[in-house]
Amino acid sequence: MLSDITRPTLLIHYNIVMENLRKMFAKTQALGIPLRPHVKTHQNQAVANWMAEEGIDRITVSSLSMAVYFIRGGWNDVTLGFPFNIRETGEVNKLNRNVKLNLLVDQKSTVHYLGKYLEREVGLYIKVDTGSHRAGIPCEDTAALGEMTALIHRYPQLQFKGFLTHNGLCYQARGKEEVLKIHANALAQLASLKEAFPEAEISAGDTPSASLAEDFGVISELRPGNFMYYDLMQVQIGSCAPENIAIALACPVAALYPARREILIYGGAVHLSKESLDEDGRLHYGKAVRLVRGGWDTQGILGQVDRLSQEHGIIRVEGDWPELQVGELLGILPVHSCLTADLMRMENRILWP
């Protein structure tokens, strides 16, 4: 199945994706919270079709071009989870009016602009910041949030839906206990918000808390994305185990340097991204595994990707020097699957059972 792979290729493991997806979907269904997965993780219509086959009917995207790609693929309930870029208003006007589109705002000027130039109805969420300070109005600033909602209500094509947050702080946690503590803090903030605005929806979602928590308080919709593929960062946080990682980058071995215990692979920053992880005081860019029948062997890590340049990846071998030939393929488990999958959108392969 892999014999015709000639250059770095993303392997997507159907069984693992489906296990991750079914587990999360079953959890949200048991809680009665709709799941709106963030599809920026895979950006792949084939994978999105698996979600649809399971009964998922709504998605989150991070750009308008991603929205257009998935709308072409048949999705008709889409939230653009990035503060709206007013320069794209004209493109939004051209979208099929039957598609339910939700946009995100945290600036009054954006609301005014949309009110003036938007020619279709959209749902509007106000982005709230529960502490990660990436974007959004502080969750506790109910005065500012009240002004924003009042402003949105002035424009008939803008339907106020509620508040949307992504708790990036969970990414600083190590271990379930820390994730749950950060999550509980966000839940307390969101509970106060809901008290102040009882009619508003509360849309939230990040993979660590969605994977590890059982209580989602006032949250009325969950939007994790990374959980579909997981990655080494999520393993380090404690959201998943290595065997839950659903993608590996298949890389040809280009050279072997046993004297310095290093392997050169054709697979660099343009394939994996330069996202790194600090493990035991040493940065790495991924872990090398053997590709085996139908997948890869997460039990036998050959080494870490120690250095990366544009196309070069250098693996530092740990343990015994492996039996390997130039031209063989190795799998690299990525540090951050969303970035690797984005870079590898044009070169991927689905591994069916």
Ligand code: PLP
């Ligand atoms: N929603 C928004 C707005 C996001 O920015 C992200 C990720 O950055 C997600 C959902 C998905 O979170 P995760 O990548 O932790 O699954």
